[in-house]
Each structure stands twice: as C-alpha cells, then as structure tokens.
Amino acid sequence: MKPLRLLLLDCRSALRRIDPDFESSTLHERLDDAILEIAQGEEKRSPKPEVPVPETHVAQQVAYAWQVAARDLRFAHPELHAQLFAKVRKLLDDGDLVDPGVEIQRLQASQAMAFSSAETARRELDDLRRSLSDAVPGVDARIPAAEATRLRMRMLIDAGSRGSGLPPPAHRRLDPADIAPTRDELREVAEGRRSLTREEREWCVTEAMVLCDFTRTPVQLLADGEQALARIILDGAPTPAPG
Structure with a gap:
C-alpha cells in the first residue's frame, strides 16, 4: 500500500501546481481522506518494534544531556565552552574514566577488606594482651584492658632494665x-x-x-x-x- 500512498501524494502535488482552485475542490478533500486512510492502515499492519533499553541507559541519557548542554554553550559562551572542552580532554588524557556502578563495587570491596583487616588486627591485639597478661600477672583485673596493658608493659620494661626478673608465671595449680x-x-x-x-x-x-x-x-x-x-x-x- 505504500506505493499507492506515494502515488496519491504525487498526484496531489501535481494538481496543486496546475489547478489554482484545487485547494477548494472536493477532489482535494477526497485525496486527503484516501492518503490518511492508507497511512492509518499501514500503521495498524506494522506495529512499532520494541526498542531495547541498554543497562547503561541512565548513564547514556546523562551523557547525552551534557552533550546537548555543551553544544548550546558553544554558541552562547564560547570561552566557557573552550575551558570545559580543555577539562574534558585532560580527564581523557589522564586515564580511563570508571563507570559509577563499577566504582561503587570497588569501594564496597575495599570496605570489606578494611573490615577484615580490622578484625584480624583486633584478634592479634587480643592475643598479645593475653600473652602479656600471662607474662606479667598480678594486675588488678578490674582495671580497663588498655590501661592494664600499658601497666604490664611498664612493669616488663622496668623488670628488664633492673634485671630483677618478672613475677612468677600464672601456671599455678589452683582449686x-x-x-x-x-x-x-x-x-x-x-x-x-x-x-x-x-x-x-x-x-x-x-x-x-x-x-x-x-x-x-x-x-x-x-x-x-x-x-x-x-x-x-x-x-x-x-x-x-x-x-
């Protein structure tokens, strides 16, 4: 049906050129109705295909919006556009730009590694405190752990500097x-x-x-x-x- 619609459009154009009264004639209305009817029939027979939306659709939309704004800026404020262009070129020359989603994943992985390192450090600190407690007993257990550790370290250093030795270890058989x-x-x-x-x-x-x-x-x-x-x-x- 498309060739017929094109033919009717050509006929309408030719009649406009040769007939000054064509616009007010009934033939003009009949041609318009026929062309419109053919066009509506073509739309019904060929449904619009679904356009796939890429995963980066939002990022592409943002980039396109910036592109349009920069294009308008080129004519409205050419000096500012030149500065912006130089900044973009510098960013591209410095290295690859990372997608925001990828950057978030990297930050999450880095945070998980930091938490793991902190937990390892905490366990090692607990082990050191236990070893120090075994080596330097006799400190009041009600003293906070950090203060007790510092006190045991001072006792250990003093005993080493005097050469007097440490208190007996805590390997005693008690009830x-x-x-x-x-x-x-x-x-x-x-x-x-x-x-x-x-x-x-x-x-x-x-x-x-x-x-x-x-x-x-x-x-x-x-x-x-x-x-x-x-x-x-x-x-x-x-x-x-x-x-």
Whole structure:
C-alpha cells in the first residue's frame, strides 16, 4: 500500500501546481481522506518494534544531556565552552574514566577488606594482651584492658632494665572453685571492661566445651574472643539463688 500512498501524494502535488482552485475542490478533500486512510492502515499492519533499553541507559541519557548542554554553550559562551572542552580532554588524557556502578563495587570491596583487616588486627591485639597478661600477672583485673596493658608493659620494661626478673608465671595449680570467675566478673568480660587471667580463661574454655556438648574445640572457642566465651557461660550457667 505504500506505493499507492506515494502515488496519491504525487498526484496531489501535481494538481496543486496546475489547478489554482484545487485547494477548494472536493477532489482535494477526497485525496486527503484516501492518503490518511492508507497511512492509518499501514500503521495498524506494522506495529512499532520494541526498542531495547541498554543497562547503561541512565548513564547514556546523562551523557547525552551534557552533550546537548555543551553544544548550546558553544554558541552562547564560547570561552566557557573552550575551558570545559580543555577539562574534558585532560580527564581523557589522564586515564580511563570508571563507570559509577563499577566504582561503587570497588569501594564496597575495599570496605570489606578494611573490615577484615580490622578484625584480624583486633584478634592479634587480643592475643598479645593475653600473652602479656600471662607474662606479667598480678594486675588488678578490674582495671580497663588498655590501661592494664600499658601497666604490664611498664612493669616488663622496668623488670628488664633492673634485671630483677618478672613475677612468677600464672601456671599455678589452683582449686577450680578459686579460679572460676563470678557472674559479675563474666559480665565485665562480656562487656569488654576486663580480660580473663590465664587460669580463668582455661576454666572458661573447659566450662564452655561442656555447655556446648563438646561440639566446639578450644581453638574455636578462643578464636571467637573472650567476650563470646563469657557470654556462653553466662547464657548456659544457672543463675545462683539469692542467699
């Protein structure tokens, strides 16, 4: 039907040239109606194809909007357009531009690595504090962990400078009843306000293994940290009746 519509359009153009009264004639109206009817029939027979939208559609739209604005700026403010053009060229010369979505993924990966490094550093700090506590016992357990660490370091340095040696290590065989921390002391450990002594830690590991029905090893329990160890005992041990 398209050739017929084109033919009618050519006829209408020719009649306009040779007939001054063509615009007011009935033939003009009939030709217009026929051309319009043919055009509507063609639209019904050929539906519009769906245009696929790329994943970067939004980014492309933003880039196109900037392109249009820059084109208008070229005529309205040529000096500003030249500065903008120089800035864009410099960015392209300096290196590849990264898509915002890719940059967000890189930042998320970097953040995850930072969290992992921080957790590793925290575990290493806990291990160092435990080792220092074993090497320099006798510090009041109610002192905050950071202050207790500094105090043990001063004691260690003083003992080394005097050559007098350190206090005896904490490998003493004591009655379990004397080693076991109280619930208040366990709460302080769970809240991070104090740390366990070597004997208390060994007792807590043994107690936690029993409460977990031996489904976890001492290495796994210690890897979770003293706070988690104290919580296992607080959650699993019965609350003593008031005396």
